[in-house]
Amino acid sequence: MPLNVAVQMDPIQRINVKGDSTFALLLEAQKRGHNLSYYTPDRLALLEGRVFATVETLSVRDVVGDHFTLSAPRRTELTEFDVVLLRQDPPFDLAYVTTTHLLERIQPKTLVINDPASVRNAPEKVFVTEFPELMPPTLITRGLAEIQAFRAKHGDIVMKPLYGHGGGAVFRVTRDDLNFGSLFDMFSTTFREQWVVQSFLPAVKQGDKRIILVDGEFAGAVNRIPAPDDLRSNMVRGGAAAKTDLTKRELEICKTLGPALRQRGLLFVGIDVIGDFITEINVTSPTGIRAVKNFGGPDIAALIWDKIEAKRKATA
Numbered sequence: 001m002p003l004n005v006a007v008q009m010d011p012i013q014r015i016n017v018k019g020d021s022t023f024a025l026l027l028e029a030q031k032r033g034h035n036l037s038y039y040t041p042d043r044l045a046l047l048e049g050r051v052f053a054t055v056e057t058l059s060v061r062d063v064v065g066d067h068f069t070l071s072a073p074r075r076t077e078l079t080e081f082d083v084v085l086l087r088q089d090p091p092f093d094l095a096y097v098t099t100t101h102l103l104e105r106i107q108p109k110t111l112v113i114n115d116p117a118s119v120r121n122a123p124e125k126v127f128v129t130e131f132p133e134l135m136p137p138t139l140i141t142r143g144l145a146e147i148q149a150f151r152a153k154h155g156d157i158v159m160k161p162l163y164g165h166g167g168g169a170v171f172r173v174t175r176d177d178l179n180f181g182s183l184f185d186m187f188s189t190t191f192r193e194q195w196v197v198q199s200f201l202p203a204v205k206q207g208d209k210r211i212i213l214v215d216g217e218f219a220g221a222v223n224r225i226p227a228p229d230d231l232r233s234n235m236v237r238g239g240a241a242a243k244t245d246l247t248k249r250e251l252e253i254c255k256t257l258g259p260a261l262r263q264r265g266l267l268f269v270g271i272d273v274i275g276d277f278i279t280e281i282n283v284t285s286p287t288g289i290r291a292v293k294n295f296g297g298p299d300i301a302a303l304i305w306d307k308i309e310a311k312r313k314a315t316a
């Protein structure tokens with residue numbers, strides 16, 4: 001049965017056609033005969049308890065420079081769709097939070113992937129703290145004395161914003177770095193919320209591994225190795241993708257996290273592991289599908305659609 005699918009995403013004009021995971025999901029959906037519609041999150045509205053969006057029918061092609069065609073826009077009630085893919089990128093700000101509130105209203109008639117309430121309740125660097133035994137020593141605070149005590153105990157640290165993404169404002173501070181005081185002041189004035197102080201993991205030189213779980217099960221992985229002159233492994237910061245396998249410990253991490261993800265309706269999740277420690281659980285708009293496939297791994301877009309189709313069948 002073809003499904004009516006809407007994707008809520010950032011402007012499709014601007015995506016990296018060959019690397020974008022949302023685009024890989026759309027190509028696979030189209031291949032399976034599902035009907036695709038597209039809208040950006042700013043087009044959502046709530047009127048008398050019903051959620052509307054201005055959508056355009058979408059067709060996609062895996063061709064750089066000619067990757068999509070959109071129909072004329074039309075205003076429609078979102079419950080018209082069997083499935084909505086919640087796929088806009090961070091920042092995880094109030095605009096993001098608002099869309100999760102609106103999408104919550106179309107359930108259970110419409111299946112929203114990932115579950116919007118769970119996405120809202122699981123910011124990447126907060127959710128992961130529910131699994132302290134899998135994490136490096138981590139402190140979330142705004143307190144100078146607490147950070148000083150943490151530094152005294154753990155030596156080299158990393159300071160990074162709690163709602164950062166793409167490696168933005170991630171700093172390594174060595175044991176006797178004289179810049180710490182200024183950096184503390186800058187974080188205090190820049191951010192209103194607590195930020196992350198974490199043990200520096202020297203294993204980052206060997207990479208920050210993105211492991212993808214589909215409905216709580218390991219689906220594929222890709223390593224990201226930082227450029228020699230940067231701490232950050234993020235590809236947008238020059239990190240290089242590399243083929244990888246899972247270690248025993250990483251398989252255990254997946255086993256531990258799996259049930260929590262499944263139970264929350266977090267169907268497509270990317271976790272980040274540096275040297276046996278998990279640092280993030282990405283639930284908003286994880287990436288990596290295409291890199292995994294390019295290195296000879298499984299077709300995760302197909303795995304995800306298998307799961308979505310099965311879930312839709314179960315509730316039909």
Ligand SMILES: Nc1ncnc2c1ncn2[C@@H]1O[C@H](COP(=O)(O)OP(=O)(O)O)[C@@H](O)[C@H]1O
Binds near residue numbers: 274
């Ligand atoms: N504790 C750490 N030890 C070593 N490197 C780290 C640590 N935390 C972050 N990094 C480096 O910084 C990059 C970005 O940090 P991350 O926590 O993943 O935030 P973001 O959400 O911005 O990707 C990581 O990919 C890694 O290269």
Ligand SMILES: [Mg+2]
Binds near residue numbers: 166
């Ligand atoms: Mg990261």
